[in-house]
Amino acid sequence: MSTVTQNNWSEIKAQIKTKWNKFTDTELDGFKDNLDKVSEQIQKTYGVAKDLAEKEFNEFKKNLV
Helix, strand or coil: CCCCCHHHHHHHHHHHHHHCCCCCHHHHHHCCCCCCHHHHHHHHHHCCCHHHHHHHHHHHHHCCC
């Protein structure tokens, strides 16, 4: 899941913003072309370990509409 369609992006962006509300709009826009960047940003913004960030993001991806 490296890219998303324009139609899905606004929904996905809103879901990411709801779950990780510390992300700026600029950071969120940076995820559009590569959602895998989200776990890296979780690490940086929330100060969690890589494996925890990846686990959180993978769980999130399972629940995307």
